[in-house]
Each structure stands twice: as C-alpha cells, then as structure tokens.
Amino acid sequence: MDHRSARARLPLLILVRVHPPPSPPSGAIPVSRFRFRIWRLPVAVLLAVGCLAGPVSAPAAAGNSGAAGHDDALRERIEELVRAPGGPPGVIAVLQRRGKTELYRAGVSELGTHRRPQPTDHMRIASTAKAFSGAVALQLVDRGRLGLDDTIGERLPALPEAWHAVTLRQLLNHTSGLPDYTRDADFLAILNADPRHHFDSRRLLDFVADEPLAFPPGSQYQYSNSDNIAVALMAEAVTGRRYEELLRRTVYRPLGLRSTSLPQGFLIPEPYLHGYEVDPPNPPEDVSTVLSASGVWASGGIVSTPRDLTKFIRAYAGGDLISKPTRNQQRQWRVGASEPAGPGVNATGLAIFRYTTRCGVVYGHTGNFPGYTQLMAATPDGERSLTFSITTQVNKDNKPELLAELRSVQEDFICALLRR
Template sequence: MPVPGSPQVRLPLVALLAAACMAGLVHAPAQAAADVPADDNRALRRQLQELTTAPGGPPGVIAVLKRESRTEVYRAGVAEVGTDRPIEVTDHMRIASTAKAYSGAVSLQLVDRGKLRLSDTIGKVLPRLPRAWHRVTLRQLLNHTSGLPDYTTDPEFLALLAENPRRHFDSRRLLDFVADEPLVFRPGSRYAYSNSDNIAVALMSEAVTGRRYEELLTQLVYRPLDLHNTSLPRGYRMPEPYMHGYDVTPPDPPEDVSEALSASGVWASGGIISTPKDMTAFIRGYAGGRLISDRTRRQQLNWVNGASEPAGPGRNEAGLALFRYTTRCGVVYGHTGNFPGYTQLIAATPDGKRSLTVSLTTQVNKLNKPELLERLRTVEENFVCALLRNR
C-alpha cells in the first residue's frame, strides 16, 4: 500500500496492525528453553544474533539487563539497514502495547489520590459512552476483563487506515468506532485483550482530573522516574536518533515502516515513543511498586489467567496493567507489545532491583510469525534466567 511521502510499503499495514490486535486472542506456552551457562554471556549474544538471521527476523535487536546499578547491554544487527550503526540504549523506538503499563501507572496513582476508585464504572465517569458499557469498572479495564469491543478490529477504522495510514485520528474519539456494539461478554466473566480498554482508562483519568492524558503522563510517570526521552506524539514522525522498524517478509528485503503509521490511531493503548534506557527506568519503578501505595499494589497484583500480546516468557497471568511471567528460573513482572516494525518486552523483579528490556525492529506475534514468536519467548526466558541468577 502506498504511504504518502514514503516508499511503497510491501504488505498492507492494516493487516499488520490487525494482527497485533487479534493475536491476543490466542496464546501458546513457550517451548522448553535450554539453560544458559552462568559465565557464558556469549550464549546470550549468539541467541540474539540468531534471531536477526532467522526467517522473518529483525534487522536489529537490543537487550538491556540491569542488576542494582550494573547494566549489561546485548545487541545484534543494526539500527538501520544499509548502515553498520549498532542500536544504542538512547535510540528512540515505538514501545507498542507496553504503553498500556503507563496508562495503568497514571490511573493507579489517581486511585491512590482518591480521584478514582477501582470500582468506578464507565457509566459514572464517562456517561457519554454507550449505555451498554456503563457497568464496566476501572478494574476490569485494567486487567482486560471488561468485554469492550476492540476498536482496532472495526471495519470502518481499518478502512480509514488503509486509505491513509498516516491519517490523524481524534484519539479521544477512537471508541466511537465501536459505540454501536454491545459488550463482547459480561464484564468480569473472562479475559480478552482489547486495545479499547486502555483508551477508556486514559479517558477516565482525564475526566476526573480535567487534565490531558499527556500532561498526566508527564506529571505522574516521566518526572518521578526521570524519563527524559519518552513522549506520546500523535503524528508519524520519529525523533532522532531512532532504531528503524521493518516489515520483514522473506524473500523480499526488509521494508522500513518506522514512520508509516500515525500514532494517533493507538494513543494511550500503544502510541508512546521511548528508548531502551528510559524503558529500563520505567519498568524498574513500575514493577517495583515505586509509583503506588502498598494498598493499591495489593489490588494490582491480583492475577487472572491471561497473556500479554504477544505472550511473554513462561506462564502469563494478568494483573492491573501488569503481567506476571513465571519462568523456570523465577518470576518477573512486566508487559509486552508489538506494532508494525517493533516488538517489545519490559520486565523486572517484584522489588524492581533487576530488570530486562528486549526490543526487536520487526513485528512478531502469534498470527504473523508464530514460529519466530516461540523462538523469541525461549530467548526471553533465557535472559530472565540470566537476570535472576546470583552473581
């Protein structure tokens, strides 16, 4: 599909985005992962290199492990095809659905401040939204048990995106695409990952504060965690320097899709741009409970069966805008995400003292590259084991 001002994009970007949304409906356990020798960092580097040479693999990948104040950076491939520039921890990237953790960080702090309650309903806070949705609670939005229809699978939304991938959507009206649809299931009765959930969370946060979501992110997330290179733009441009994201579909060469889509169509559900360095700081603070009270954190850590999208390492369970990944070596909390050109994992130990981020420069999920996803999950579990190993 042609994109204005960009090279011809080989695969329909609409299909790529739809795959990112719908893949959350199907999950499989990761394959058994081989142990990584305790003193052999070369094994981890080799596994990243093998991802870049696998069919459909990313042109570049970076993993950042941090134990206390010690940081280890592993990388393979390049930040931009046709160059030899390696990915740096200060390179910008689209963080995809890991942005849902940021909307969780905002709303849970508002719970602490008495502006919101987890039992608050859409009907109470956002009465303009469809009456059929009014009994859905903030808690159900945060753990994806709301039953809200996913606007990113709506035919009209996809048609507009196909017509102009760089279209500027009114981010605060995205739920209008499914306003005529009933709930998919009774709220709280089951788990189903939906991009609509975190749009509603951001709108609730705005409604009770009278402040724009972007301002709330700055006040409640960026400043407390010293995130200096994180933002929520609504255009398609990427700030320099950035790791280029690609559609990789063998046997064709990688196609740069870094700036092919406007972030306005995903907003609070996946539009944030950040860097591996900032993502490391975020997940250490967020997973470690630094942003919220112990009382609210206990509510956040009530788990239900459900996987992030794409599924993370080990067994996945969903809390409030946070997932628990139980691996053969132990437990980490985090989130994953995928977007045309990018795949992300952020994870940390429950005390926030050890963290891992893994960033790929192509989209990998259950629908578009199931075999590569299982390979990725195996590598991610090996990195978690390295992270948790005593040194």
C-alpha cells in the same frame, strides 16, 4: 485492504507490498493489509548483520568462566534471532541489576548502515504503553480521585449505556468486554486510505459505540485496545487534565524519563531504531514512520528508549509509583496472556502481567506494532530488570514459530537476570 463487513473483523498486520500478504496476525495494534507500495529498500541493504552482536559490560572477573559462558550464550541467542527467516534486523537487550548494566546487541539500528542499536535510540513501544496508562490511573486511585470499582457510567456517561457497568478494574485487566476499535471496518478503511491520518484520539471509541459488550464484564479475559483508551479518558474526566500532561506529571518527571513522549504524528525523534516488515524472500521494508500514533494513543502510541523503559519498569514493577494497598490490588492475578505472549506462563493483573519462567517470576508487559516487538520486565522488588526490543513485528498469527523462539530467548535472558 479488502473492504469487509463490520462482522468480518480480523486482526491485521501492516504489509506494504502489492502481492498477497500472509495470513493476518493479531497484536497490540493490528493494522490493515495495505494494498499499495510505500517504498522498497534496495536489495543491497540485505547485509549480514549478525556479526555485529555482542554484550557491552564490565569484563568477567578472573576465574568467573561461568558468567562469561552465559554472556556468550546470550549473545548467540540474539544472533540467531537476527539470522532467523523473518527475523529482526536489530535486537537490543538491557539487563540491569542494582548498579550494573549489561547491554546486548545484534544487527544494526538501520539497514544500509553499520550503526548498532543504542540504549538511547527512540522506538515505538507498542502495548507496553498500557502499563503507563495503568501507572497514571493507579496513582489516581491512591489519591482518591478514582476507584477501581468506578464504572464507565459514573465517569464517562456519554459512552454507550450498554458499557456503563464496566469498571476501571475490568478495563485494567482486560475483562471489560469492550469491543476492540482497532478491528472496526470503518477504522481500518480510514487507515487504508491514509495510513498517516490524524485521528481524534479521544473519539476512537466512537468506531465501536454501536456495538454491545462482547461478554458480561468480569466474566472472561479478552485483550482489547479499547480498554486503555477508556482508562485514559477516565483519568482525564476526574482531573480535568489531558492524558499527555498526566503522563508528564505522574510518570515522566518523577522517574526522569527525558526521552519518552506520546506523539500524535508519524515521526519518531532522532536517533531511532528503524522498524521493518521482514517477509523473505522480499527485502525488508522500513515501516518506522508509516502510521500516525494518533490512532493508538493511550493504548500503544508512546515513543521511548531502552534506557527510559528500564527506569520505568523497575519503578512500576517494584511498586515505587503506587501505595502498598493499591499494589496488592494490582497483583491479583488471573489467567491471561499479554499480546504477544511473554516468556513462560502468563497471568494478568491490573495493567501488568506476571511471567513465571523456569528460573523465577518477573512482572512486566509486552507489545507489538508494525516494525517493533517489545518486552519490559522486572523482579517484584524492582531490583533487577530486562528490556528486550526487536525491530520487526512478531506475534502468534504472523510469525508463530519466530514468536516461540523469541519467547525462549527472552526466558534465557530472564534466567540470566535472576541467576546472578
């Protein structure tokens, strides 16, 4: 990593090559430009994997050629993603409507194998984890333990006085103005020296404690990883319980999420989707376990599976976890795109985004992390859902053309979800 001044903070992408990297991207968890080699996969693993794609679902009913045609079109779209320059080695999409699940897969879960991505494969869910911290906080609002207008000064008085006027509502919809700790020069220097460094997750905001707010709270939208760290700390402050325990009590257990966790280390439970840095003409490099999750924590450290994400987003978008009055507060929309941008026109609510596509509206969240890009979305009633996972990091700065294609493919899947 180039050691730059604290004023020269840029969004970053993990690269594990010694030659100069491309322009730095932004994302749910920007990571430093590592100037050392981790390991390199042999050229032999660059296999043609697009031929392994295909939906797994009940056969189309006789005479229902339209549905079969949509299946073929969706399959071709994800095959194109895998074949695209810089595209992911693996893609898995799960569409669910009421009792029917359709599974679409392209590529492989690990290069050098023929194993296809599975709905039970673990993966880093990146900033879709912010919806989980939203679920915890909004349930505490329902129980009267927190208020949406509670301030940092009231709940976390040890944080900088300059931040004290920021409310829980502003943290949840990214209008707080909190400086983003993941862009701090000292934080990035530690990652450069030791990518698997174990951070004290509850002290991550210390990296920017000497900085003022970027703007007056509530005056504008700016996505910041610091926001959800503060949300988790507020939840801990009013309950006296660790955030990990709150997740288990209020989200995992009620929804039956048996394969979801918030680890502190760099390992991922087996089996898992391997995430890759893909930068042609160089061979893809496996970055699945390069980083410790302790440096992202409530902002993006959760590990889950497509199956569990499907359960979560159906309940979360459908309002099953919170009361109607709180849900109405959550769904007060303002201009703001998720990171990376989701399909269609984006708007932000409280720890949830609205995606208005050409075929209709879904609610959800996106995320990107070295090796992974995620979308989870569901209809406002939670009856129909889509989770869409690819095994490389894509955002507006590192791969803008591929992001545009990814958003187009995601919109096609949402149209299929809403059409049937």
